[in-house]
Amino acid sequence: MSHPPRGDRSGRRSQAGSDLMLYGIHAAEAALRNPRRQISRVLATENAGRRLEALIAARGLTAEPATPRDLDRLLGADTVHQGIAIEAAPLTPAHLDDVDDMAMLVVLDQVTDPHNVGAVLRSAAAFGASGLVVTERHSPPLTGTLAKTASGALDIVPVIAVKNLAQALAELGERGFQRVGLAEEGSDTLESIALRRPLALILGAEGSGLRRLTREHCDQLCRIETAPDFASLNISNAAAITLHWASLKTRG
8 A cells, every 4th residue: 555645743734735734533524524624635544534434425535545654654653643634725714804793702812832722722612702813923823733632623613813913902892892801910800700792802821921912902801710829720721711601601
């Protein structure tokens, strides 16, 4: 059997121009279900191919047989690919103008770790967020590592990349969004403030938190109430708690 060509590790851009390598059952399934995702190639083990056979056929594609070792060579030996890899085009970028006036957005201020962003995307999908806003610079590429961590959410929740976060928050404020920033030193707790839609929930990178201009464009700064001797939460946990609470409090 001929082996798939060697590609970049961790799902970075493949050798086929601008195409990406996505991997993992949930990420592959979501990509196959997403009509906006252009897919040119599927490589799968027998088990993975059988599991996604109907979705692959519905795309007019045939999975190329591959062994786990083939996929290890293509993606890197430490990649958890679950027997499938998809070569696909990046999604068409979403824009703030696409967001409706009853939206709940998650806004990330220079969060650069793809595992963190992927985990936040997964929570955003689970709790019905309308989109994820990131900065064009100082945010990870929307490729395999992030897609695998997001467990399919990359093809469910639109990602909006903006040049200037402060300007984007100002625009959301003009449109009537309540802009709530999460910060450990916030004077109010998340649980004590009234939330409404449209809503932007703004989280900063671990360690540095929200930048000054980002804070200045928040209507409120609040914290998640925790046990007094352990106040720190990582960003993915903070996002999950915040989204769950906000989805409960803003349901129509």
